[in-house]
Amino acid sequence: MALSKARYRDVLDSMYSMLALVFVLVACVELCDAATVVDVYRLIQYDISGVPFGSRLATLNHHAGSLHFSPGTDLSRTVVMIPVRGLNITFVREFISQKKTLGGLLFLLPEMFGIENGDGGGTRDDVNAKGLIKNLLEELERLLIHVKMPYPVYFAFENDKIEAVLDDVKKNDATGQSATATTGGYKLVVPTSEPRKVASPTITNIQGWLQGLKADGDSNQLPTIAIVASYDTFGAAPALSVGSDSNGSGVVALLEIARLFSLLYSNPKTRGRYNILFGLTSGGPYNYNGTHKWLRSFDQRLRESIDYAICLNSIGSWNKELYIHVSKPPENAYIKQIFEGFTNVAEELDFKVGLKHKKINISNPRVAWEHEQFSRLRVTAATLSELSAAPELLESTGGLSDSRHFVNEASIIRSVKLVAESLARHIYGFQGKNIKIFADNSSLAVNPSYIRSWLDLVSRTPRVAPFLSKNDPFVLALQKVRFFHPLFFIYVLCFLVYFS
Numbered sequence: 001m002a003l004s005k006a007r008y009r010d011v012l013d014s015m016y017s018m019l020a021l022v023f024v025l026v027a028c029v030e031l032c033d034a035a036t037v038v039d040v041y042r043l044i045q046y047d048i049s050g051v052p053f054g055s056r057l058a059t060l061n062h063h064a065g066s067l068h069f070s071p072g073t074d075l076s077r078t079v080v081m082i083p084v085r086g087l088n089i090t091f092v093r094e095f096i097s098q099k100k101t102l103g104g105l106l107f108l109l110p111e112m113f114g115i116e117n118g119d120g121g122g123t124r125d126d127v128n129a130k131g132l133i134k135n136l137l138e139e140l141e142r143l144l145i146h147v148k149m150p151y152p153v154y155f156a157f158e159n160d161k162i163e164a165v166l167d168d169v170k171k172n173d174a175t176g177q178s179a180t181a182t183t184g185g186y187k188l189v190v191p192t193s194e195p196r197k198v199a200s201p202t203i204t205n206i207q208g209w210l211q212g213l214k215a216d217g218d219s220n221q222l223p224t225i226a227i228v229a230s231y232d233t234f235g236a237a238p239a240l241s242v243g244s245d246s247n248g249s250g251v252v253a254l255l256e257i258a259r260l261f262s263l264l265y266s267n268p269k270t271r272g273r274y275n276i277l278f279g280l281t282s283g284g285p286y287n288y289n290g291t292h293k294w295l296r297s298f299d300q301r302l303r304e305s306i307d308y309a310i311c312l313n314s315i316g317s318w319n320k321e322l323y324i325h326v327s328k329p330p331e332n333a334y335i336k337q338i339f340e341g342f343t344n345v346a347e348e349l350d351f352k353v354g355l356k357h358k359k360i361n362i363s364n365p366r367v368a369w370e371h372e373q374f375s376r377l378r379v380t381a382a383t384l385s386e387l388s389a390a391p392e393l394l395e396s397t398g399g400l401s402d403s404r405h406f407v408n409e410a411s412i413i414r415s416v417k418l419v420a421e422s423l424a425r426h427i428y429g430f431q432g433k434n435i436k437i438f439a440d441n442s443s444l445a446v447n448p449s450y451i452r453s454w455l456d457l458v459s460r461t462p463r464v465a466p467f468l469s470k471n472d473p474f475v476l477a478l479q480k481v482r483f484f485h486p487l488f489f490i491y492v493l494c495f496l497v498y499f500s
Contacts, residue, residue: 036165038156038159039156039157040106041156041239042055042058042152042154042155043144043149043154043237044234044464045195052148053145053147054144054149055149055152055153056148056149056150057104057150057151057194058193058194059190059191059193060079060189060190061188062077062079062103062104062188063078063103063186063187063188064078064079064106064165064186064187064188065078065079065081066081066169066170067080067091068174069173070173075100075101075102076103078102079102079103079104079105079152079188080104080106081106081165081166081169082105082108083107084107084109084133084136084137084140085108085110087136087140089140089143092140092143093143096143096149102151103151103152104151104153104188105149105151105152105153105154106154106156106188107140107153107154107155108155108156108157108158108162109137109155109156109158110133110157110158111158112130112405113133113137113157113400113401113405114157115242115462131406134401134405134406135401137399137401138399138400138401140400141235141236141399141400141401142395145235145236145394146394152190155236155237155240168186169185169186198466198467202469202494203282203283203290203494204282204469204475205279205280205281205291205492205493206279206478206479206493208277208481209275209276209277210258210262210265210277210278211265211275212265212273212275212276213271213272221301221305222273222305223274223275223305223307224274224275224277224302224306225274225276225308225310226278226279226306226308226381227257227258227279227309227310227312227423228278228279228281228309228311228312229247229250229254229279229281229311229312229313230250230281230282230283230284230313230370231247231250231251231280231281231282231284231458231463232283232285232290232398232463232464232468233246233397233399233463233464234286234397234398235398235399235400235402235464237400238462239462240400240462241397241398241399241400241402241463241464242458242460242461242463243398243402243463244403244404244455244459245315245316245406246396246398246402247284247314247398248398248458249411249412249415249455250313250314251280252316252454253312253315253415253419253451254312255454255481256416256446256447256451257416259447259450260416260446261423263443263444272427272428273427274307274427279294282465283465284397284465285398285465286465287365287366288373291370291373291374293493294493295379297493303379306374306379307380308334308382309371309374309380309381309382310384310419310423311369311370311371311382311383311384312383312415314396315384315385315411315415316407316415317408318408319351320352321352321354322346322352322384322385322386322415323353323384323388324338324339324353324356324382324383325356325357325358325369326338326355326371326381326382327358327360327371327372327375328357328375329357334380335355335380335382337431338380338422339355340431341422341425341426342419344422345418345422348434348436349414349417349418351414356389360376362376368391369385369390370383404455407455407459409452409455412451413448413451416446416451417446421437421438424437424438457474457477458474461474470492470494479492
C-alpha cells in the first residue's frame with residue numbers, strides 16, 4: 001500500500017473529540033433505572049485507495065456482554081466488553097477474523113495509560129507490568145487498524161464504576177441468559193451522528209531560521225544545516241494518540257537544540273557561518289506528506305544551500321545505542337563526515353551510534369523515513385532514531401501504548417547533546433576535537449526543565465493530522481516559541497492536502 005498524493009482517498013472523521021458512553025441499568029430486581037457516564041474513545045475510521053479500515057459505525061445502543069458468553073450465543077445486539085489487562089490476543093484475532101455479527105466492542109484500557117496518568121514513575125515491578133501491557137496494546141493496535149470493523153468499536157479506561165459493571169455482566173453471562181429489556185442488564189449507549197468524511201484536510205508546517213554570519217567581503221550564499229522533526233501522530237484512537245516518543249521526543253529535542261543555538265547565535269562573536277533551518281513538519285504518518293510539500297516550497301537556491309539535514313524520530317526510550325539511517329552509501333563523503341562526527345561525540349557520552357543504509361526504491365512512492373523526502377530531491381539527509389529498522393505502514397506513529405510512562409527524559413537529553421555537539425563542531429570546525437561547546441553547568445548547558453515541560457505538553461496533546469487545525473492550541477504554542485536570538489524567525493506554512 002503505497003502512500004503518496006494518490007493515496008488515502010478518504011480520511012473519515014473518527015469522532016476525535018471525547019464522547020460520553022452511558023450505561024443504562026434497564027432492570028435490576030425492583031430498583032429504579034439508573035445511568036453511569038464514562039468517557040470513551042472511538043476506533044479510527046479511514047480508507048486507503050478506496051479500501052475501508054477501522055470502525056465503520058459510531059452510534060451504539062445495545063446490551064453489554066462479556067467474553068464469558070455461551071457457544072452459539074447471538075451477539076448481533078451485544079456490545080462485548082474486553083479488558084486489555086490479561087488479554088488473549090490470539091482469541092481476539094480469531095474472534096475478529098470470524099467476522100461475527102456484533103453490536104459492538106468496548107476495550108477496557110488500564111487506567112495508568114490515561115493521558116492524565118503519565119508520570120512515568122513506579123517500582124521495577126510496575127515498569128515490568130507496564131511493559132507487558134504495552135506489548136499487548138501494540139499487538140492489539142496492529143490488529144485493529146488493519147482490518148475493517150463493520151460495527152462500533154470504542155476504548156475506555158478502567159475505573160471502579162466500569163469494573164463494577166463488568167463484574168455484573170460476567171455474572172449474568174455465567175447464567176447463560178442474555179441481557180434484554182425484560183431480563184435486566186446494562187445497555188451501552190453512544191447517542192451520536194455517524195462520522196463524515198474530512199474533505200481536503202489542512203496540514204501545517206512550522207519552520208524557524210537562524211541566520212549565519214558572513215565573513216567581510218563574502219558575497220557567496222552561506223551553507224545551511226536543517227534539523228527536522230515530524231510532530232503529528234496516528235493511532236487506533238485519535239483522541240489518545242499523544243505519541244510521547246513518536247514523535248514527541250523528536251519535537252522536544254528539536255526545540256531544545258533550537259534554544260541552544262539561538263543562544264550561540266545571539267552573540268556576533270559566536271555566530272556561525274552556517275544558516276540553521278528548523279522544521280516541524282506535519283503529515284508524518286501519511287508518507288511525510290508535509291515534509292514533501294515543505295521541501296517543494298523552497299526556492300532552488302535554498303534547497304541547494306542545504307549542506308545536510310538531520311531528521312529526529314523516536315529518540316526518547318533508548319538505552320545504549322542510536323541509529324543513523326541514510327539513503328546514500330556509507331562510502332559517500334558527506335555520510336562519512338556526518339557519521340564520524342556523531343560517533344566521536346557518542347563515544348564521549350558513553351553510548352554507540354550505528355549506521356543503517358537503505359536505498360530508495362524510486363518506483364515506490366512510499367518513503368520509510370523522513371530523510372528520504374530530502375534524498376529524493378538529492379539533498380543529503382539522515383534520520384536519527386532508536387529504531388533499528390523502518391516501521392511498517394502506520395506503525396510506531398504514536399499509538400495507544402506510546403505514553404509518557406515509556407519516555408525517558410535522560411534519553412532525550414543525551415540525544416540533544418549528541419546532535420547539538422556534533423553540529424556545533426561541524427559549524428565551528430572542531431571535528432575530531434574533544435571540545436564541549438554545550439558543557440554541563442555552563443550558560444550553554446542543556447536545560448532538563450525545558451525538556452520536561454515540552455515533554456509533558458506533547459504527552460497530553462493528541463496530534464492526529466486531519467483533526468489538528470492551524471489554530472489548534474498546540475500548533476499555536478509551537479508558533480509562539482521565541483528564543484534569545486533576534487534573528488530567529490518563525491514561519492508557518494499551511495497546505496491544503498487532497499488525498500485523492
